[in-house]
Amino acid sequence: MARPTPLSGFPEWRPEGRVVEQHILDVLRETFELHGFAGIETRAVEPLDQLLRKGETSKEVYVLRRLQEEEGAEPDKQLGLHFDLTVPFARWVLENAGHLAFPFKRYQMQKVWRGERPQDGRFREFLQADVDVVGDGELPYHYEVELPLVMADALGRLRDIGVPEVRILVNNRKVAEGFYRGLGLDDVEAVLRSIDKLDKIGPAAVAELLAAEAGASAAQAAACLELAAISGSDTTVVDRVRALAEQHGAVTELLEEGLTELGALVAAAAVRAPGVVVADMKIARGLDYYTGSVYETLLVGHESLGSICSGGRYDTLASDGKRTFPGVGLSIGVSRLVSRLLSDGLVVASRGVPSAVLVAVNDEAERSVSDDVAAALRARGIACEVAPSAAKFGKQIRYADRRSIPFVWFPPTPEHTRADGSVVPAQGHQVKDIRSGEQVDADASSWAPPAADARPTVRAATA
Amino acid sequence: MARPTPLSGFPEWRPEGRVVEQHILDVLRETFELHGFAGIETRAVEPLDQLLRKGETSKEVYVLRRLQEEEGAEPDKQLGLHFDLTVPFARWVLENAGHLAFPFKRYQMQKVWRGERPQDGRFREFLQADVDVVGDGELPYHYEVELPLVMADALGRLRDIGVPEVRILVNNRKVAEGFYRGLGLDDVEAVLRSIDKLDKIGPAAVAELLAAEAGASAAQAAACLELAAISGSDTTVVDRVRALAEQHGAVTELLEEGLTELGALVAAAAVRAPGVVVADMKIARGLDYYTGSVYETLLVGHESLGSICSGGRYDTLASDGKRTFPGVGLSIGVSRLVSRLLSDGLVVASRGVPSAVLVAVNDEAERSVSDDVAAALRARGIACEVAPSAAKFGKQIRYADRRSIPFVWFPPTPEHTRADGSVVPAQGHQVKDIRSGEQVDADASSWAPPAADARPTVRAATA
Numbered sequence: 067m068a069r070p071t072p073l074s075g076f077p078e079w080r081p082e083g084r085v086v087e088q089h090i091l092d093v094l095r096e097t098f099e100l101h102g103f104a105g106i107e108t109r110a111v112e113p114l115d116q117l118l119r120k121g122e123t124s125k126e127v128y129v130l131r132r133l134q135e136e137e138g139a140e141p142d143k144q145l146g147l148h149f150d151l152t153v154p155f156a157r158w159v160l161e162n163a164g165h166l167a168f169p170f171k172r173y174q175m176q177k178v179w180r181g182e183r184p185q186d187g188r189f190r191e192f193l194q195a196d197v198d199v200v201g202d203g204e205l206p207y208h209y210e211v212e213l214p215l216v217m218a219d220a221l222g223r224l225r226d227i228g229v230p231e232v233r234i235l236v237n238n239r240k241v242a243e244g245f246y247r248g249l250g251l252d253d254v255e256a257v258l259r260s261i262d263k264l265d266k267i268g269p270a271a272v273a274e275l276l277a278a279e280a281g282a283s284a285a286q287a288a289a290c291l292e293l294a295a296i297s298g299s300d301t302t303v304v305d306r307v308r309a310l311a312e313q314h315g316a317v318t319e320l321l322e323e324g325l326t327e328l329g330a331l332v333a334a335a336a337v338r339a340p341g342v343v344v345a346d347m348k349i350a351r352g353l354d355y356y357t358g359s360v361y362e363t364l365l366v367g368h369e370s371l372g373s374i375c376s377g378g379r380y381d382t383l384a385s386d387g388k389r390t391f392p393g394v395g396l397s398i399g400v401s402r403l404v405s406r407l408l409s410d411g412l413v414v415a416s417r418g419v420p421s422a423v424l425v426a427v428n429d430e431a432e433r434s435v436s437d438d439v440a441a442a443l444r445a446r447g448i449a450c451e452v453a454p455s456a457a458k459f460g461k462q463i464r465y466a467d468r469r470s471i472p473f474v475w476f477p478p479t480p481e482h483t484r485a486d487g488s489v490v491p492a493q494g495h496q497v498k499d500i501r502s503g504e505q506v507d508a509d510a511s512s513w514a515p516p517a518a519d520a521r522p523t524v525r526a527a528t529a
Numbered sequence: 530m531a532r533p534t535p536l537s538g539f540p541e542w543r544p545e546g547r548v549v550e551q552h553i554l555d556v557l558r559e560t561f562e563l564h565g566f567a568g569i570e571t572r573a574v575e576p577l578d579q580l581l582r583k584g585e586t587s588k589e590v591y592v593l594r595r596l597q598e599e600e601g602a603e604p605d606k607q608l609g610l611h612f613d614l615t616v617p618f619a620r621w622v623l624e625n626a627g628h629l630a631f632p633f634k635r636y637q638m639q640k641v642w643r644g645e646r647p648q649d650g651r652f653r654e655f656l657q658a659d660v661d662v663v664g665d666g667e668l669p670y671h672y673e674v675e676l677p678l679v680m681a682d683a684l685g686r687l688r689d690i691g692v693p694e695v696r697i698l699v700n701n702r703k704v705a706e707g708f709y710r711g712l713g714l715d716d717v718e719a720v721l722r723s724i725d726k727l728d729k730i731g732p733a734a735v736a737e738l739l740a741a742e743a744g745a746s747a748a749q750a751a752a753c754l755e756l757a758a759i760s761g762s763d764t765t766v767v768d769r770v771r772a773l774a775e776q777h778g779a780v781t782e783l784l785e786e787g788l789t790e791l792g793a794l795v796a797a798a799a800v801r802a803p804g805v806v807v808a809d810m811k812i813a814r815g816l817d818y819y820t821g822s823v824y825e826t827l828l829v830g831h832e833s834l835g836s837i838c839s840g841g842r843y844d845t846l847a848s849d850g851k852r853t854f855p856g857v858g859l860s861i862g863v864s865r866l867v868s869r870l871l872s873d874g875l876v877v878a879s880r881g882v883p884s885a886v887l888v889a890v891n892d893e894a895e896r897s898v899s900d901d902v903a904a905a906l907r908a909r910g911i912a913c914e915v916a917p918s919a920a921k922f923g924k925q926i927r928y929a930d931r932r933s934i935p936f937v938w939f940p941p942t943p944e945h946t947r948a949d950g951s952v953v954p955a956q957g958h959q960v961k962d963i964r965s966g967e968q969v970d971a972d973a974s975s976w977a978p979p980a981a982d983a984r985p986t987v988r989a990a991t992a
Contacts, residue, residue: 069623069624069626069849070576070579070620070623070624071624072624073572073574073576073608076572076574077572078569078570078571078572078621079569079570080569080625080628080629081567081568081569081635084567084568084569084570085568088568098883099883099912099984100883100907100910100911100912100913101907101912101914102882102883102884102912102913102914103883104544104547104881104882104883105544105547105548105551105883106541106542106543106544106547107541107542107547108541109536109539109540109541109654110573110640110642110654111536111539111654113533113536116533126595126596127595127596128593128594128595128596129593129594129595129596130591130592130593130610131591131592131594132589132590132591132592132644133589133590133591133592133609133644145536146596147593157533158541160532160533161532161533161534161535162543163532165543166543167928167931167932169917171882171914172544177573179573181595181596191572191573191574201917206917206918208893208896212915219907334897334900337897338900338904386532418567419565419567419634420562420563420565420566420567420568421565430671433671434797434800437797437801441801444563444564444682447563448563449562449563449564449565450563450565451564451565451634452675454632454664454669455669465630468630469630521562
């Protein structure tokens with residue numbers, strides 16, 4: 067086989083990169099568990115008809131077929147790879163509802179697949195980390211406040227390894243819909259789709275879209291753009307939106323309900339995650355199943371990367387016709403985040419291998435002496451490996467150095483005579499810090515590396 | 530959407546089951562890292578032509594196509610889901626060889642897919658946990674001793690949660706091939722394929738197969754079956770094989786080389802993992818890329834489940850024509866193992882949710898008081914959640930009880946008057962162990978649950 071080349075859109079990290087990704091996954095898992103979310107995994111495949119319930123994503127689905135399968139299998143039996151973790155979770159909730167206690171909170175960190183054209187930060191296979199809470203029939207609004215704050219906590223805990231700060235932008239579909247309907251624009255989805263393009267095409271083009279797609283007059287379009295321009299991280303946002311709605315005679319009951327909710331979220335966020343959450347009236351989100359709060363998250367200084375953590379409130383995603391399970395959730399694009407951290411060198415791992423110690427081998431016939439040392443170290447939780455061969459010590463040290471393994475352990479040697487006739491006295495166990503060159507007597511039943519060297523660490527590249 | 534039903538062959542666990550699986554993955558990861566293996570992940574897909582290099586597995590490959598892709602894309606551009614982690618790792622090594630230091634040790638824990646007919650312990654999607662070491666051009670034999678001992682360590686660390694003990698059965702292709710060639714049987718693969726069926730079809734049928742497929746005489750077939758009947762966990766196995774070979778005039782250089790290797794493995798295993806490793810001359814392994822040691826692992830008392838950890842030495846799996854990277858590795862069938870542990874109730878989780886504490890809510894208007902308690906507990910690493918609503922305390926306690934959350938925290942209440950006119954005095958923070966009913970004053974900045982209650986634990990069901 068010729069030397070293979072990477073597949074565009076299917077990112078893979080070398081060990082040092084994986085150490086960074088694994089650290090991030092560990093922090094996310096720990097944070098989600100501190101907040102009471104249970105971990106689950108769902109299968110990678112769903113029946114194709116389920117995946118295609120959302121028209122917009124259909125072109126992205128990878129369909130599976132067995133290599134030697136008969137052609138023309140029934141479409142309803144076809145399987146596709148999931149393109150997110152929300153649709154599988156909704157299916158999983160319906161399937162397991164009888165065994166769950168609601169409201170049910172889960173986190174899920176898995177790969178998803180989309181057959182999109184790959185570009186910077188957009189992959190065909192990528193890792194998502196989701197938190198969702200679903201209720202049985204009802205779900206109190208306070209979860210729409212809690213969930214983005216869980217993500218603010220999780221992303222905040224990554225600051226000290228060099229992940230830039232984030233802004234979680236929030237809006238509320240009720241505010242948008244209430245305002246648009248108050249203006250007399252009833253094709254709410256068309257308005258949202260147009261506003262969603264604001265960052266890409268600018269206000270003038272959006273105004274044209276609003277006229278063409280949503281039948282908006284110039285005045286209505288201008289009002290929609292005025293709303294979209296409102297943002298802020300305190301509750302005065304609510305007052306500004308209400309004032310704009312009053313000015314346009316667009317105050318509705320739905321708008322007031324949405325403003326009450328949004329105000330509660332902004333107020334709570336100001337206490338729990340100051341400066342992180344920003345109400346932003348231009349956040350629309352593409353997916354039409356959102357019914358309340360919607361969220362997007364920007365990495366400060368990397369806004370062009372797009373959102374790294376998005377989601378919202380949905381009311382009817384999971385329903386079997388009799389019971390409906392409303393939910394709210396957010397999803398971190400872990401691959402998008404990690405890819406940027408690595409490509410910009412923002413976060414670095416101290417090494418790619420777990421070993422803190424390389425146990426040298428004096429002689430191939432004495433390998434078991436080195437194995438004994440390694441076993442004693444491992445029994446006390448010290449990651450180590452035994453040298454691949456009884457090469458000269460210089461070569462064994464270089465082997466450790468190439469892997470950034472900080473310590474080399476030398477098993478005891480008996481008194482022996484060098485080739486030049488000089489006699490080397492008997493020597494007990496010794497361990498060498500190959501960075502400083504310091505070499506000391508050591509006992510495998512008590513010696514330990516400094517805590518900072520015990521396992522690979524992850525830190526900001528500038529630290 | 531109607532209530533969905535599970536897809537056969539695509540196992541999913543509920544939260545309690547996932548706690549067991551996650552614990553096992555954590556133990557495996559910790560063990561592999563203690564032994565110096567670096568963690569990597571590879572993409573789920575490989576070019577179809579790479580996946581089909583091994584003819585035997587071709588019928589199992591799931592091929593991907595984009596839903597709206599033009600028909601008849603070039604076969605060499607087609608992608609399939611990987612059916613193991615060895616083939617992708619071999620490709621990954623070739624792709625990254627310039628950035629790796631050899632011998633390179635990695636572990637990898639990921640889902641794989643096979644379009645097989647599902648049955649007990651055989652899935653279409655399942656989790657594997659692999660360790661491999663690959664060298665550049667050469668790989669010393671001692672790694673064939675080390676790798677099964679890593680797995681013995683890993684599986685041994687699972688004993689205390691109720692995983693049954695294991696037997697790692699080892700053989701050596703050089704022993705088998707040397708013996709067969711010494712007998713005059715040159716179609717070694719045909720002999721191996723026949724012997725591989727011994728457990729399924731019995732010795733009489735295998736003798737017929739040997740005659741039909743490998744052209745063996747009755748005496749040759751009988752000798753092959755005699756060899757296959759030899760097993761044992763000490764080095765007398767080596768002597769018995771040699772005696773049999775001498776009896777049949779089948780001693781070859783290759784046989785002797787294989788016996789030396791096998792003897793070293795059995796001797797080392799007797800020291801490092803007494804009773805775990807058994808030399809078993811009937812272990813053949815289906816895959817034709819193995820060139821030295823081969824391994825299979827049985828769960829004692831669950832032998833009919835088949836091997837839960839298999840692998841071997843391969844010399845030419847990863848080669849770009851110029852450089853060749855020989856390797857040795859084993860793969861644990863995590864889903865097969867977990868499925869049996871859960872279905873037989875061998876291992877149980879103390880609860881499915883991480884929360885050790887449910888913080889009650891006195892009044893919806895005072896939710897922030899409960900949020901403060903939760904934040905203080907989380908800041909000290911205590912997993913908790915806040916009650917979904919300010920229901921009566923009895924209902925909030927039942928909410929915790931249904932989730933097996935051991936503690937309920939009651940925020941302070943001012944003096945107040947009950948509906949019956951009785952006055953309840955002011956009360957500070959209290960925490961209740963809902964199993965014992967004991968309720969005590971508590972401070973969120975210092976109180977902690979007993980260590981055994983802090984997170985879900987996993988234990989043998991009989992303990």
